[in-house]
Amino acid sequence: MGWDDALGALEAAIAPVRERAEEARVGLALEHTGPLRLDLSFVTSLRDGVDAAEALDIGVCVEVNSCFAERSLEETLRRGKDRLRHVQVSDFVIGSLCTPDRAVPGDGDIPLAAIVAWLDAAGYRGALELELVGPRIESEGYESSIRRSIAYLDGLLLTSVS
Helix, strand or coil: CCHHHHHHHHHHHHHHHHHHHHHHCCCCEEECCCHHHCCCCCCCCHHHHHHHHHHHCCEEEEEHHHHCCCCCHHHHHHHCCCCEEEEEECECCCCCCCCCCCECCCCCCCCHHHHHHHHHHCCCCCEEEECCCCHHHHHHCHHHHHHHHHHHHHHHHHHHHC
8 A cells, every 4th residue: 555545544544533532632643663664654754754644633753763864854853843742762773683672862873962952943842751672771671771861861951951
C-alpha cells in the first residue's frame, strides 16, 4: 500500500479513537518509527510524522532516537511546532547493530544539546520522556541509567533556558 493509501487507512482506523479521545478531552499523537520498523508503521521519519499529523489533525510524538540524523531536523521541528505533543529522549552509539539499543543521554552520538535547543527555539514546552531500553541500559542497571539520564537532561534544560 502506498503512503497516501496508508494515511487514508490510518484515518479510518483512528476515527473511533478520535471520537472517544475528544469526549475524554485527550489529544492524539502519532509516533514515527525508523525505516527498519516498517512492520510497525509507514511513518518512518519525523518529517512524515509532521505531514501525517497535519493531514489527520492530531499531534506528533518526536522519537529522537529515530530522527536525530534526518535531513533538516531543526526545520522540521520548527515547521511542526504546533503539532509537537511529546518527545522521547535517549541516546545512540553509532555502530550498534542491535535494536533497541538506547544509551544513557550523553553517552552516545546524538546531538542532544542541539535538539533540545531547537525544541526550545520552536516553543516546545511539553513532556520529555526518557526512553531507556536495551542491552546497554540493562547492563548498567536501570537505577544508575535513570539517575544519570535525569542529571544530563536537567543540565541540558538549564543551559537551554538560560
